[in-house]
Amino acid sequence: MRDYAMDLANIAASIVNDVMGSNLKVKNSYSSDGNHIIMEFDGYPLYKSRRKGKAFVQFPRSTFYVRKKDICFAPVQQAQCHYYQEQLGKQFAHPHVYNDGHPCWDNSKRERATDFIANIVETLSLQNVTRDSVNIGHCASGIMGVSTEALKNAKTQQQAVIKALKPKTMISDRRKLESYINKRWCAKITYLTRDM
Amino acid sequence: MKAMIETVTGMTMTREINISDTPIHTIRAFYQEDATAASQIFSSERAIGQLMDGHIDEDRSAFELITIEGDSIRADWKTPLCNQPAIKEELARIEAEGETPTFVVSVSSLVA
Numbered sequence: 001m002r003d004y005a006m007d008l009a010n011i012a013a014s015i016v017n018d019v020m021g022s023n024l025k026v027k028n029s030y031s032s033d034g035n036h037i038i039m040e041f042d043g044y045p046l047y048k049s050r051r052k053g054k055a056f057v058q059f060p061r062s063t064f065y066v067r068k069k070d071i072c073f074a075p076v077q078q079a080q081c082h083y084y085q086e087q088l089g090k091q092f093a094h095p096h097v098y099n100d101g102h103p104c105w106d107n108s109k110r111e112r113a114t115d116f117i118a119n120i121v122e123t124l125s126l127q128n129v130t131r132d133s134v135n136i137g138h139c140a141s142g143i144m145g146v147s148t149e150a151l152k153n154a155k156t157q158q159q160a161v162i163k164a165l166k167p168k169t170m171i172s173d174r175r176k177l178e179s180y181i182n183k184r185w186c187a188k189i190t191y192l193t194r195d196m
Numbered sequence: 197m198k199a200m201i202e203t204v205t206g207m208t209m210t211r212e213i214n215i216s217d218t219p220i221h222t223i224r225a226f227y228q229e230d231a232t233a234a235s236q237i238f239s240s241e242r243a244i245g246q247l248m249d250g251h252i253d254e255d256r257s258a259f260e261l262i263t264i265e266g267d268s269i270r271a272d273w274k275t276p277l278c279n280q281p282a283i284k285e286e287l288a289r290i291e292a293e294g295e296t297p298t299f300v301v302s303v304s305s306l307v308a
Binding site: 188192 | 205239
């Protein structure tokens with residue numbers, strides 16, 4: 001029986017890869033207990049390091065599924081999602097990621113596949129770190145400092161990511177990014193459902 | 197020109213393609229040169245055999261160029277890419293942006 005959960009996660013990962021640039025190598029796998037999918041991005045420039053390494057996004061395996069030939073997405077709660085770097089369990093360097101790796105989302109969950117994929121792009125590229133997000137939304141951890149210092153360090157890391165990965169310019173425009181991701185997601189799930 | 201061939205589930209392969217070739221010719225040449233990689237774009241062994249014999253289910257198969265905005269432009273399987281104006285124009289736009297064009301390819305078999 002075809003593993004649609006993994007097929008759909010592969011589609012989502014490929015869209016992130018398409019936007020972030022081909023210097024990032026993506027691979028999906030199941031967690032050791034089989035309950036989560038781990039998206040692994042190799043070639044990511046590590047914060048405060050000249051090295052490149054791995055970034056991980058872990059989310060429930062039930063996030064993407066097929067029911068009665070329909071592609072479905074189960075909204076992801078922030079506590080169910082984790083961003084790591086270098087190794088599983090090690091917090092991803094981002095002002096809006098907590099020490100245990102789970103992100104701080106404004107509405108606490110991601111409702112649509114497009115929104116979830118766009119969030120991965122924005123988190124890896126640190127586009128979702130703004131003056132308002134650090135001053136009004138506050139930082140989830142002090143890994144990049146707090147307030148103005150967090151913003152400054154995030155911008156420095158953002159530049160390092162852009163320089164190393166050469167992502168599409170649309171990453172800085174949420175509307176364009178979401179539109180692009182939505183079109184690609186819809187086209188790909190259409191191809192997939194043709195052969196169901 | 198250099199182009200990315202992408203499978204439905206997102207696996208990508210970089211290929212040198214000739215825009216004076218038809219999509220069907222491009223995919224046949226791909227399979228002849230690298231059967232292992234190319235087989236990932238086919239839904240079944242049967243689809244491979246049919247394409248190599250020049251047959252394809254054009255309704256259920258796809259050879260689509262991804263535009264800069266993320267839309268898909270469906271190519272005709274039996275017309276050279278350079279003779280398909282929408283494809284040719286978008287390839288020029290993509291080239292002007294300094295990006296590599298991506299074609300999403302999926303080949304399904306004809307069923308009786």
